[in-house]
Amino acid sequence: MSKTTEVAVRRTELVPCTRPAPPRLAPPVRGWLRELVTPAPLHSYLAPGEPCRIVTRRHWAVPLWRLARGGAMMTPIGVLTFLLPGVLIFQVALALGAVAHAVWIGWCILDWRVEQIAVTDTRLIRVSGILSTTVDIVPLSKITDMTLRHSIPGRILGYGQLRVETAGQQQAVGRLDFIPAPGAVYRAML
DSSP: OOHHHHHHHHOOSOEESOOOOOOOSSOOOOOHHHHHHSOOOGGGGSOTTOEEEEEEOOOTHHHHHHHHHHHHHHHHHHHHHHHOTTOHHHHHHHHHHHHHHHHHHHHHHHHHHHOEEEEESSEEEEEEOSSSOEEEEEEGGGEEEEEEEOOHHHHHHTEEEEEEEESSSSOSSOEEEEEESHHHHHHHHO
16 A cells, blocks of 8 residues: 555545745755746645645556656667667667667656646645646536446555546546546545
């Protein structure tokens, strides 16, 4: 069981999502790259004093699944590298493909890392995105149906899928995959 899951299961009382800022004499200095790939903190999207019931991110199986897919895609590149050792153009093309694939895997892991899902007493909020931040908000009063689904690997590893349906045509948050402790998230939304 992951640390996030344990926190989500044990937390039953409402806690504010805000952290008091320490007193500073000068503005904080952050690197431009970190500023570029880090979304704004979750509490910047909340009303003052709005309590959170659950704050989590998707399960650690998401980057693990992407790494497994990446390893499966890198195997043919490695085989072709050994089968075509004397052809330089193929070696260069395969090396560039391997580097591009490694960058893609890193991007996917960073995307998983910055995504946050929160349930407050009035809203469901999902913050995602690396270069451009997307904030999806669904008021809990607008949710008409919720479906909780556990697959066999999800039961073993402790994640599930939560489908949220609202009265409108377009749903901001339609399906939440790989949610750790989905029962606790489901109960927090009731």
